[in-house]
Structures are given as structure tokens and as C-alpha cells.
Amino acid sequence: MKNIYFLGFMGVGKTFISSKFEKYKSCYMYCDMDKISSYIYNKKISKLAKNTTIFRKLEKNIINFLKKDHNKEIIVSTGGGVILNKVNLLRINIYSISLCLLVNKNFLKKNISKKDRPILKNNNFKYIIESRKKIYKKSSLFFIKNSMKDFKKTMFKIFNML
Template sequence: MLSLKNIILIGFMGVGKGSVAREVIKHSNYMTMDTDDLIESIENKKIKKIFIEDGETHFRNLEKDVATWLEYSVKNTLISTGGGFYKQKNLKKIGTVVLLDSPFDKIIKRIKNHPNAFKKLKKRPLLQNLEEAKKLYDERRPEYLALADIIIDVTKKSVLECSKELLKKVKNNA
């Protein structure tokens, strides 16, 4: 049995954090939750609507509240996060930080090849302008790399391969 320490999945939007989380729970004793889903439940509206109606600053404050709650209330859980959640100051206190990494063009290709591509792009307000999204990716990637306890390159791997690699590396990192 693995420790009660949480696993926090970070990485750019669309890299596959939710997909990998859903696969990991099939092969482990972890529970899973998604920070964006928690925020949508708290606000009773979709992330895109929060950005439009309340602004990004309000959204980031909600992320901070969720991070505080996770630190004190959640154990033995795999937590998939929104693309900017990594900026929470208490992230390392919440658990082991695992970066799912892939080049920007591969992330966009992955999203566009998904059966629900239109819906996946529409729900991500920061991906509406790909040129701006690329700048954001270039800004965030070094920060992701610096923060990660474990890095998994997801580029040429299936979700199953990524989940097995994640569990093996977390076990070795414990």
C-alpha cells in the first residue's frame, strides 16, 4: 500500500491530467479529485463563465481557497489541477508534485484529435488565442519543471503507460 501522501498533477492545460488521474485510480488505492471541478461546484458555474463574469483574479483566489482546504483536509488522493494551480504557495505541503510534460504543439494536436475537440477547446478560456496560449506555455513550462518532484513525458505514451509510470515513480520517490 502506498503512503497517505497526495499526488498533485500539474502541467499545461490539455496535457492529459484528468485522463491520467482517471486511469491511475483504476490501478491504485488513490481517490481522485480535480481542482477545476471543485471550483465549479463552489461557484455553481463553469470555469469559462467564472473568467467572463468574475475575472481571472477571482478565479485565482478560488484556487487559493481550494489549495488551503486540500492541504488540511485531503489525504491519499490524486489531485489533477488547472494549468495555473501550480502557483499555489502550499503545493509541496499538499503532496508530491508530478508534472505531465509535453511540447505545446503536441498538446494542441492531442486536443484537436480528441472526439470532443470543439468542447475541449471551448471550455479553456486561455486556449482561445493559440499565439497567446503558446506564450503562456513558454512562461509556465520552466516554472513547472522547477517545481516538479517527478516529471513524466506524456508525448508518445498512452494514458495507461503514463499512469503506470506515475505510480512506479511515486512509489520510488516515497
């Protein structure tokens, strides 16, 4: 089995679903790219994300590390912008299985807190959604509508796809 990467816009539930996935499939080890980044730099992710150049380089390095052979398959929760680097997408899709989580745009807007998301400080939510939509559509092998009210339904969809 390959590593599994959860992709999707910020706030779609990548961290929540991927952490639940590990509990249901014990052959996987859970890895959150944002938590690894915070640990490495000893800073909150909201502070790190302000310097997008360093942040994207860190994401690339983490993906390079995770593509190596490990004793266990890894389930990875990515940051929402990991898809902006074509090399990241290429590596994820060559060495892993990618799943893109989708949610309703209205739910997404309510779910995202601007104080925790530096990229949204200028009220450019709609622009970011639209500019990344095409990239997300090309990013993954599988697309799953995340039922935020019932994560078991989302898990069932994922297990059936794999």
C-alpha cells in the same frame, strides 16, 4: 502516503490520468479542482476562468482545504495555471507529492480547443507556453512524459517513480 497533485499545462491529460490513477490505487480519492470550482459557483469552468483573480483565489482555498488530514489520501487534478501562485506551489510541494505531466507541443496545440479555454482566445498559445515553461520546470518533484496514446505506459512510469 501523501496526497498527489498532477500539474501541467492545460490539455496534457491531468484529469484523465489522475482519474485512472484512482482506479488503479484504490487507497486514493480522486479530486478535480476544476470540477470543485464549477460545483461551488454553479458555472462552467470556462466562465469561471475568465475572472482569473477569483479563480486563483478559489484554487488557493481548495489547496488549503485538501492539505488537511482526511481519511484517505487524495489524488488531485489541478488547473493549468495553479502554478502561477507561488504559495500554491509551496503548499503543494510541502504537503504533497507533485507530478508534472508533459506532452509534445504540437500534440498539445491540437488537443486544446480555444472555445473552452478563455485564456487562449487571443491566439497567445505560444506566449503562454513559453512564459509558463520555466515555472513548470521548477514546480514538481517528478516529471512524466504522458504517452497520450497509451495511458497504461504513463501509469507505469508514475508507479515506478512513487
